Amino acid sequence: MIDQLRPYYGFTKMPFGKELAPSQLHHHKKQLEVIARLSWCVSERGIGMLTGEVGAGKTVAVRAVVAGLDQLNHKIIYIGNPTMGQKGIYSMIVHTLGGVPRFNRATLIPQTMDLLAAEENERGRQTILIVDEAHLLEYDQLEEIRLLTNADMDSRSALTVILIGQPTLRHQVKLGKFAALDQRIMVKANLEGMTRQDTKDYIAHHLAFAGRSDPLFSDEAIEAIHHNSRGLPRGINNLAIQALIANYISKGTIVDRKAAEQAITELGADDKVIMQ
Numbered sequence: 696m697i698d699q700l701r702p703y704y705g706f707t708k709m710p711f712g713k714e715l716a717p718s719q720l721h722h723h724k725k726q727l728e729v730i731a732r733l734s735w736c737v738s739e740r741g742i743g744m745l746t747g748e749v750g751a752g753k754t755v756a757v758r759a760v761v762a763g764l765d766q767l768n769h770k771i772i773y774i775g776n777p778t779m780g781q782k783g784i785y786s787m788i789v790h791t792l793g794g795v796p797r798f799n800r801a802t803l804i805p806q807t808m809d810l811l812a813a814e815e816n817e818r819g820r821q822t823i824l825i826v827d828e829a830h831l832l833e834y835d836q837l838e839e840i841r842l843l844t845n846a847d848m849d850s851r852s853a854l855t856v857i858l859i860g861q862p863t864l865r866h867q868v869k870l871g872k873f874a875a876l877d878q879r880i881m882v883k884a885n886l887e888g889m890t891r892q893d894t895k896d897y898i899a900h901h902l903a904f905a906g907r908s909d910p911l912f913s914d915e916a917i918e919a920i921h922h923n924s925r926g927l928p929r930g931i932n933n934l935a936i937q938a939l940i941a942n943y944i945s946k947g948t949i950v951d952r953k954a955a956e957q958a959i960t961e962l963g964a965d966d967k968v969i970m971q
Contacts, residue, residue, distance in 0.1 A: 703943050707906035711932040717762035721900040723893040726756050729884045733760045733857060737823060741881030742844060742856045744829075746865045750929025751886045753859050757825060760857075770814055770822045777832050781839050788824065788843075807843070811853040823855045830860035834872060841876045888926030891918065897928065898935060912938070915952035923959050934958045 701709060722730065729745060736743035737760065747753045761771055772791045774784065785807045786796035792810040797803045814822050824840070826832065832840075844852040858864065858880075865885065868877045889897060895917050902911055912920075916938060924930030937958035942950045 700939055700943055704911065704939065705906060708904070709936075710901040710905035710907075711935050715904065717758050719904060720755055720759065721897050722756075722759065723889050723897065725887055725889070725893075726752060726759075729756045729886055730759045730763075732882045732884050733757065734763060736857070736882040737764070737821075737855050739881060740821065740852045740855050742841070742858070742876075742879050743882040743884070744858045744860075744864065744868070744880050745884050745886060746860055746862050747886035748888075748925075748927060749861065750927040751888065752928045753886055754827060755928070756886060757857060757859060761823075761825075764823075768820055770818075770820045771825065772822065773825045773827070775827045777826050777828055777836065781835050784836060784839060788822075792822070808853075811843070815853050821855060822853060823857065825857045825859065827859045829858035830864040830867065832858075832860075837868075837873065837876055841879055844879065888924075889921075889928070889931075890926065891921045894921040894924070894926055894931060897931060901932075901935075910949075912950045912955075913952060916950050916955035919952055919955040919959060933962060937961050 697709060700706065733743050733745065733756070745753050745756065761769075770792070772788055774787055777784070779787070782800050782803060785800070785803045788807050789796040789803070789810055792814055794806060794810050797806050811822055814820050824843075826840070840856055840858075843854050844856060862885070865883065867873065868880065895914075898912055898917060898920070899910075902908070912935070920931055920934045920938065924934055934955065935958075938950050938954045941957040941961070942954040945954065947954060
């Protein structure tokens with residue numbers, strides 16, 4: 696079915712996918728503000744925290760931050776699944792920095808600290824640890840990450856940290872036992888859904904990269920997609936693709952409200968917010 700959509704709509708490639716390079720991604724105002732704040736956090740070698748609902752574009756925003764860095768002067772360590780325990784995080788850092796993780800935790804910790812210091816002092820590179828799904832981190836793991844930033848008597852850290860997680864992470868660090876970490880977080884950003892105009896621009900942006908610069912979605916279809924996705928990019932992507940399929944099946948030329956509502960039904964969205 697997907698292969699048939701490209702010639703039908705005249706796409707050079709399928710829109711609403713994940714394969715766009717960072718420079719080709721669409722960025723709305725709220726996301727640009729998040730990118731700017733996290734970029735500043737990186738320049739200050741601090742701890743940054745980005746929260747938002749599932750599908751809000753958090754990882755995309757961090758990808759943009761990374762893309763704006765001089766790759767020769769920065770070493771990126773990305774942990775996509777943090778449910779690896781305390782030792783697992785140390786081992787990931789050591790492995791990424793070119794070492795062989797030591798078996799015992801008592802020797803693994805100083806090994807990690809030595810490699811972080813060497814990355815900066817010998818290679819002149821700033822190490823940035825990005826932890827996705829950080830709301831899954833346990834207390835001990837968060838404490839270990841904080842302690843890794845405590846080099847040189849709190850004057851300069853060899854490790855910059857960006858925590859990415861769902862809104863529960865924001866509430867979690869406010870608990871009393873996380874007071875030390877909470878005080879160390881330099882940037883606390885929350886990524887919300889896009890406005891209706893942002894959604895319209897987002898759809899147009901992805902269609903343009905697929906070879907369609909003309910309006911392919913009607914205003915009513917965009918309105919329905921926006922309301923049911925709540926302006927969250929992943930939801931927009933899913934609904935837009937499903938609407939394209941529905942429109943193709945009915946042999947339509949413009950993706951209209953009917954195609955959008957069919958997409959909403961197919962994906963099990965809340966019927967109460969379908970535009971009347």
